[in-house]
Amino acid sequence: MKLSVFRTAAEAARAAAHVIALRLRDDPYTVLGLPTGRTSIRVYDELARLHGAGGADFSKAHTFNLDEFLGLSVADRGSFRRFMEKHLLTRVNLPRDQVHFLNGRAADLEKECLRFELAIADAGGIDVLLLGVGANGHIGFNEPGASLFARTHRARLRPETRRTNAALFGGRATAVPREALSMGMATILAARSIVLIATGRAKSRPVASLVTGRVSTSWPVSFLQLHPDVRVMLDQAATTRLHLPDSLAH
Ligand code: GLP
Numbered sequence: 001m002k003l004s005v006f007r008t009a010a011e012a013a014r015a016a017a018h019v020i021a022l023r024l025r026d027d028p029y030t031v032l033g034l035p036t037g038r039t040s041i042r043v044y045d046e047l048a049r050l051h052g053a054g055g056a057d058f059s060k061a062h063t064f065n066l067d068e069f070l071g072l073s074v075a076d077r078g079s080f081r082r083f084m085e086k087h088l089l090t091r092v093n094l095p096r097d098q099v100h101f102l103n104g105r106a107a108d109l110e111k112e113c114l115r116f117e118l119a120i121a122d123a124g125g126i127d128v129l130l131l132g133v134g135a136n137g138h139i140g141f142n143e144p145g146a147s148l149f150a151r152t153h154r155a156r157l158r159p160e161t162r163r164t165n166a167a168l169f170g171g172r173a174t175a176v177p178r179e180a181l182s183m184g185m186a187t188i189l190a191a192r193s194i195v196l197i198a199t200g201r202a203k204s205r206p207v208a209s210l211v212t213g214r215v216s217t218s219w220p221v222s223f224l225q226l227h228p229d230v231r232v233m234l235d236q237a238a239t240t241r242l243h244l245p246d247s248l249a250h
Contacts, residue, residue, distance in 0.1 A: 001230045003211065005239055005248050009199035012233040013042030016130065016197045019231065020047060021056040023128050028060040031120075033129035033183070034088075035066050035140070036080045038167070039197055040132055041087050048091035058094040062123045064116075066131075066140040067182035068102040070109075070154070078168040078176070079104070102152070102181040113152040113181060120187065129191035133198050136160050137206040137219035141182035144218045150186035154179060185223055193229040196221075201237045208241035 006012040020043075023030050034040070050056040065080060072079035081101050089099060100119050106112035120126060131139050141155040142148055149155070157165075162176040169175035188194070198207050209219035210232065216222055224230050 001211070001225065001227075001232060003232045003234065003244070003248055005234050005236060005244060007236060009039075009235045009237075010042060012197055012199050012235045013039070014046050016043045016195050016233045017046035017050060017056075019195050020128060020130065021050045024056055024058065024061060027127070028057060030061050030127045031123045031125065032061055032063045033066060033126040033131075033188075033191055034063050034084070035130055035132045036083045037132040039199055040130065043130065043197060044087040044091075047088065051092040056092065058092045060098075061094060062098045062100065063094065064100045064120055064123070064126060064183075065102065066129075066188075067155075067180050068104040069177040070104045070179040070181065071177055072104050078165075083168065104177075104181055109154050109181065113154070116152045116181075116183075117187065126191040127193065129188060129194045131188070131194060131196040131224075133196060133203060133206045133210070133221045134161055135164065135202045135206065137209055137221045139188060139196075139221050139224075140184075141180045142185055142188075142220040144220060146217060148217050148220055148223075149182075149184040151184040152187055153182065153184055155182045185220065189223065189227050191227075193231070194224060194227055195231045195233065196224065197233045198238045199235040201240060203234075203238040204240045204242075207232075207234060207238045211242055 068080045074081040102116050143158050163173045165176045166173040206221045210221045213222045
């Protein structure tokens with residue numbers, strides 16, 4: 001695991017965006033896995049800026065989003081599909097038939113999860129998976145619990161997760177769907193490389209679990225310790241529970 005600590009959240013986001021842009025320059029056919037959440041907005045802003053400046057070409061890339069709420073489509077304001085349209089897809093040259101989402105309104109949800117896994121395999125697997133992390137340690141919608149799902153599945157959201165996603169629903173946690181579809185832990189760990197960004201004090205606990213904690217289903221993010229190629233972009237506020245050498249600071 002390679003840790004980088006930046007002074008501000010904006011700098012951490014820029015660094016994460018640059019990893020993706022460089023990767024696209026090396027291999028335009030890169031398959032990206034993408035998250036939603038406030039932290040990712042800054043990364044998408046920077047990718048849009050780089051694209052505008054000729055520094056990020058998405059024309060051959062494929063993307064797979066980590067998760068989607070159950071029952072919502074792009075027409076719904078709170079859907080992750082809508083989030084991605086707003087923050088990235090309308091701002092870069094990513095052909096829509098190369099953008100892959102879980103359909104939270106599919107008639108047969110089990111079939112939908114399988115379809116998504118097969119689509120990832122068909123694309124050759126995920127090359128670079130960008131991740132955020134929930135304050136409770138979730139990645140995608142793999143919530144803490146006694147057990148975790150390996151593959152794409154139907155997930156029940158914890159109350160704190162519904163609260164932190166309330167901003168997408170006019171600030172009302174009760175309006176946040178109770179369930180979602182999400183890549184599973186094995187889907188995530190099968191990505192060839194992972195870039196995780198965590199900023200702000202609220203992320204200091206999951207960051208400690210990621211870096212020094214025991215691998216435990218109580219902190220799904222801790223499973224990333226088992227992956228051979230993880231880069232972690234942090235701001236200083238997210239490192240308050242770590243004891244890091246100064247040499248890591250950017
Ligand atoms: C949601 C997403 C996660 C994301 C998390 C962090 O719950 N399902 O993939 O990592 O939000 O959100 P934020 O960046 O707003 O803290």
